[in-house]
Amino acid sequence: MLQLQIQVVPWSEPYWIEDCPGIDPSLFFDDDGRAYITGTRENTNEDGTQGEQVIWLSEIDLVSMRLVGEKRNIWGGALKYCASPEAPHLYKKDEYYYLIIAEGGTEHYHAVTVARSKILFDDYEGFAGNPIFTHRHLGKHYPICNVGHADFVQLQNGDWYAVMLASRLINGYYKNLGRETFIAPVVWENGFPVISPGTGKIEWTYPAPKLPSKITKPTLSxxxxxxxxxxxxxxxxxxxxxxxxxxxxxxxxxxxxxxxxxxxxxxIDISKTIIDKxxxxxxxxxxxxxxxxxxxxxxxxxxxxxxxxxxxxxxxxxxxxxxxxxxxxxxxxxxxxxxxxxxxxxxxxxxxxxxxxxxxxxxxxxxxxxxxxxxxxxxxxxxxxxxxxxxxxxxxxxxxxxxxxxxxxxxxxxxxxxxxxxxxxxxxxxxxxxxxxxxxxxxxxxxxxxxxxxxxxxxxxxxxxxx
Missing domain, CATH: 2.60.120.200 (Jelly Rolls)
Structure with missing residues (x-):
C-alpha cells in the first residue's frame, strides 16, 4: 500500500527585497531551477526624466533573497505609452518564453496582452492580435466589466485555462461585489493563446474539464x-x-x-504597515x-x-x-x-x-x-x-x-x-x-x-x- 507523507511547512516572516521597484511582482522558475522575478517600474529617459511604465526582469537568489545581476526592461505593453502595463507573468512553452500582462488600467479599459521571446533576457515581441482578452469594447451595459490581470494554468490532462479579475455590475455601472476571480478556457493557435475561443468574452458557464473527481466539503449557507x-x-x-x-x-x-x-x-492610527502588531x-x-x-x-x-x-x-x-x-x-x-x-x-x-x-x-x-x-x-x-x-x-x-x-x-x-x-x-x-x-x-x-x-x-x- 502506498503511504503518502505530507510535510506542512509554516509561512516564514516576510522578506523585503531591496531595489525591487514597482507593483505586481511575479516569480518564474526556469527548467534549470534558477528563479526570476518580473515587475513594473517607471522607465528613465536618456535625459534623466521619468518615462513610461515598463515590465522588467531580474534573476533572484532564493537563498539570500536578493536580486542577482541586471534588472532589464523587456516590454512596454502592446500599445505605445499604454496605460498601466502591470501584472506580468512568465511561462515557458515549446521554444518560447511568454509574457502575459495587464494593461489599460484596472477599470473599464482593462485588458490582457501577450509577448514572447526565445531568449529570456531579450526584448519581447508583442502579438499582432493583442489584446488577447478584454471587455472594454462591449460597453458599460455588459454585465461583466474590468476584465484583466490574467494568470495561466495547465491542468494534468493538458488543458489550459486563464484565471482573471473582473467585476459584475449591479443596477447600472456599480460594482458592490468588487473585483472577483473568473475562469475561461485557453487554446493555443499559431504559437499564441486564445482565451474563451469562439466568443472572446467571459461566459457564465463552461463545460467542466475531464479530471479525476474530488470530493470537497461544500460551504454551508x-x-x-x-x-x-x-x-x-x-x-x-x-x-x-x-x-x-x-x-x-x-x-x-x-x-x-x-x-x-x-x-x-x-x-487609532491605522496607516502603519500591515505587519505592525x-x-x-x-x-x-x-x-x-x-x-x-x-x-x-x-x-x-x-x-x-x-x-x-x-x-x-x-x-x-x-x-x-x-x-x-x-x-x-x-x-x-x-x-x-x-x-x-x-x-x-x-x-x-x-x-x-x-x-x-x-x-x-x-x-x-x-x-x-x-x-x-x-x-x-x-x-x-x-x-x-x-x-x-x-x-x-x-x-x-x-x-x-x-x-x-x-x-x-x-x-x-x-x-x-x-x-x-x-x-x-x-x-x-x-x-x-x-x-x-x-x-x-x-x-x-x-x-x-x-x-x-x-x-x-x-x-x-x-x-x-x-x-
Missing amino acids: RDDFDGEKLGMNWVFFGTPYEEFYSVSDSKLIMRLLPRSMSPTLQK SVPSLSFIGRRQQHINYEVSVKMLFETSSENETAGLIVMQASNHQFRLERTFEKGEQILRLIQCTSELNGYPHQPNFKAVTTEIELAKVAVSSMDIILSVIATGQDYSFYYSLPDEDVTLLYEDADARKINPEIVGGMVGTLIGMFASSNGKESQNTVEFEWFEYNGSGVKSEVVQKGEAVGKGTTYEFL
Whole structure:
C-alpha cells in the first residue's frame, strides 16, 4: 500500500527585497531551477526624466533573497505609452518564453496582452492580435466589466485555462461585489493563446474539464458554530493580533474591543504597515457578498448598560462605507438602530494624498428589551431592507430600501467587494462585555430562509433572479 507523507511547512516572516521597484511582482522558475522575478517600474529617459511604465526582469537568489545581476526592461505593453502595463507573468512553452500582462488600467479599459521571446533576457515581441482578452469594447451595459490581470494554468490532462479579475455590475455601472476571480478556457493557435475561443468574452458557464473527481466539503449557507473553530469562508478585517473570539457550546462569542467600527469615533492610527502588531484588532468576523441578490440573518444575544458598547450585523464595503444594524444603550433603554456611514473622497484617484469626509446618519431606531434578537438584511440589487425579530414575535421591518450604491466601490474609490458580518465594539473604552451569536445564515440561492418567511407580511414579496 502506498503511504503518502505530507510535510506542512509554516509561512516564514516576510522578506523585503531591496531595489525591487514597482507593483505586481511575479516569480518564474526556469527548467534549470534558477528563479526570476518580473515587475513594473517607471522607465528613465536618456535625459534623466521619468518615462513610461515598463515590465522588467531580474534573476533572484532564493537563498539570500536578493536580486542577482541586471534588472532589464523587456516590454512596454502592446500599445505605445499604454496605460498601466502591470501584472506580468512568465511561462515557458515549446521554444518560447511568454509574457502575459495587464494593461489599460484596472477599470473599464482593462485588458490582457501577450509577448514572447526565445531568449529570456531579450526584448519581447508583442502579438499582432493583442489584446488577447478584454471587455472594454462591449460597453458599460455588459454585465461583466474590468476584465484583466490574467494568470495561466495547465491542468494534468493538458488543458489550459486563464484565471482573471473582473467585476459584475449591479443596477447600472456599480460594482458592490468588487473585483472577483473568473475562469475561461485557453487554446493555443499559431504559437499564441486564445482565451474563451469562439466568443472572446467571459461566459457564465463552461463545460467542466475531464479530471479525476474530488470530493470537497461544500460551504454551508448556515453556520451554527458547532465546531471547534471557524470555517474557511470567514474573514477578518486585517490581521487579528489578539484573541477576541471563541467558538464553544454552539456559539460564537466575541469580545467588545476598543477599536470602533465607526470611522467618526476612530482614534487609532491605522496607516502603519500591515505587519505592525501595535495596530489593535477589530472585533469583526464576516463573509463575502457573492450574489447580486441575497439575504442574511443572525441570532444575537447581547445586553449592555453603556452607550459606548455596540454589537450587531454590518454590511461593509470599507471602513467608512457601511450599514450597521446595531444594538446599544441610549437614554436608559436598550435600542436597535440602523446607521448609514458614507464618505466623500477629495483627491481620489490621486493617492495617497486624498482625504475622506465621513458622515453617519441614523436611518431608523427602535427600543428593544429582549436580550435575544434576530437581525436580518434582504438585498435586492441596490435595495437593502433591514429587519429584526424578538422571541415569539413576527419579523418586523425596520427600514426599507436603503441605497447600497452609497457603499459601492464607485464611490469608495476601491476595488474590494462587500463584507457582511458580525461585530462588537466598546468604541474607545475598555470593556469586559461579550456578545454571543447562535447562528449566521447567508442565502444567495433565491430560496427564502425560515426567518424571513415568518415576516412575509411585512416584506415586499420580491421575485428573485440570481446570476
